[in-house]
Amino acid sequence: MATRRNGDGSARSNGRPRATPAKAVILAGGRGTRLAPYTSILPKPLMPIGERAILEIVVEQLAEHGFKDITFCVGHLSHLIRAVFDSRSMLEAKITYFQEEEALGTAGPLPLVEGLDETFLAMNGDVLTTLDYRALVSHHRRTRNVLTIATHPRTVKIDYGVLHLEGVDLRSGLVQAYEEKPEIESLVSMGVYVLEPRALDYIPRGSYFDIPDLVNILLSEGEKVGAHTYDGLWFDIGRKDDYEQAVEAWDGAAQRLERTLA
Numbered sequence: 001m002a003t004r005r006n007g008d009g010s011a012r013s014n015g016r017p018r019a020t021p022a023k024a025v026i027l028a029g030g031r032g033t034r035l036a037p038y039t040s041i042l043p044k045p046l047m048p049i050g051e052r053a054i055l056e057i058v059v060e061q062l063a064e065h066g067f068k069d070i071t072f073c074v075g076h077l078s079h080l081i082r083a084v085f086d087s088r089s090m091l092e093a094k095i096t097y098f099q100e101e102e103a104l105g106t107a108g109p110l111p112l113v114e115g116l117d118e119t120f121l122a123m124n125g126d127v128l129t130t131l132d133y134r135a136l137v138s139h140h141r142r143t144r145n146v147l148t149i150a151t152h153p154r155t156v157k158i159d160y161g162v163l164h165l166e167g168v169d170l171r172s173g174l175v176q177a178y179e180e181k182p183e184i185e186s187l188v189s190m191g192v193y194v195l196e197p198r199a200l201d202y203i204p205r206g207s208y209f210d211i212p213d214l215v216n217i218l219l220s221e222g223e224k225v226g227a228h229t230y231d232g233l234w235f236d237i238g239r240k241d242d243y244e245q246a247v248e249a250w251d252g253a254a255q256r257l258e259r260t261l262a
Contacts, residue, residue, distance in 0.1 A: 021066035022137050022194065025113055028055065028125030029075030029100045043077040045125035046084060047237060049246055053084060054237055055125055063092035065134040067121065073109040075100035106191075108209040111200045124191035126237040128246050131192060131230050140194035145226035147199050147218055150192035152234045155185045187227065190234055199223075 028045045045055035055072075062070060070093045074081050078099060085095050098113050110122060121137060131150060140148035161180045165173035193211065202217045203209050218225050235246040 021068070021134060022118065023115060023120045024062050024067040024070045024133075025110065025116070025120060025122040026055070026058065026070060026072050026125045027106055027109065027122065028072050028081060029078070029103065029109065043074075043080055044238060046080060047126075047243065049128065049237075054128055055081065056084070057128065058123075058125065059085075059091070059093060059095070062121075062133060065132065067133065068093045069096075069115075070094065071096045071098055071113050071115075072125070073098045073100060073104075073113065075103060103208060104206075105208045105210040105213075107203050107211045107214045108207060110195070111203045111205050116200065117197050119194060119196055122193045122195060124238075127191045127234070128237055129190060129192070129230070129234040130232050131190065131234065133192075136192065136228050137194050139228045140226070143226050144224065145194075146196045146223045147215065148194045148226045148228055149215070150190040151187040151227045151229045152190045153185055153229070153231055154188045155183050157181060157183045187229060190230065191236065 026045075028043065045058075046053040048054075049057060059070060072081060072085075072095060074097055078097070082097065085091070098109055100109055104112075106124065110116065119137065119141060121133060136148065136150055159181055161178060162182055163175055164177040164179070166176050167173040189211070199214065199218065202221070202223075203214060215225055233249070235242040235249075237243045237246060
């Protein structure tokens, strides 16, 4: 698809202006306990994928999608994150920091970040995906949600035989069916969200508060919460299995590129 430029340099597609990218907030303040002991010396967003840290890849992806104003919400080992990005002189995005003096959860820092007066994107700092962030924001604006959650189909295998019982007494009910190690597919949050500024009014300032808490309050208040399902590449680096798969996928892509250039 041909891309042209408006008079102000913004991109157009087929003669129509593309939506202005939102400000992005990357939540990078968690302790990464699921990846211990690695995260006792390295913050989770700086875990290496190939020759770069996860957070470097994420910032590059956001910049390629037009997000030029990015805030890191940092806490645990934040001086290491600052050291990495303060030494980058060729970054295509402006990086600012919000320092969490105490853990505030995945939603708690947002009301304290300056400049979130328009539609904005918020995401966990340990997410590696090929999701089109610009398309996610466009979907959010088109559907007029107050909050849009990027979701991914995930299959969970239960390693036990599952009994389906008759009645409500699970201790002595009659068995209706038996499933050996069933697989259950559900849509799960990718840890990537688009929000309208008014969503911040529902988040208590200075208190620990997570995105699920925000979603439940928005729903109870009759606000519109939507989902944007993506079935492409997505890794939750906070899980050891996902991290190992992401490293393998990255190495595989690099090897294919080398063969192509040879």
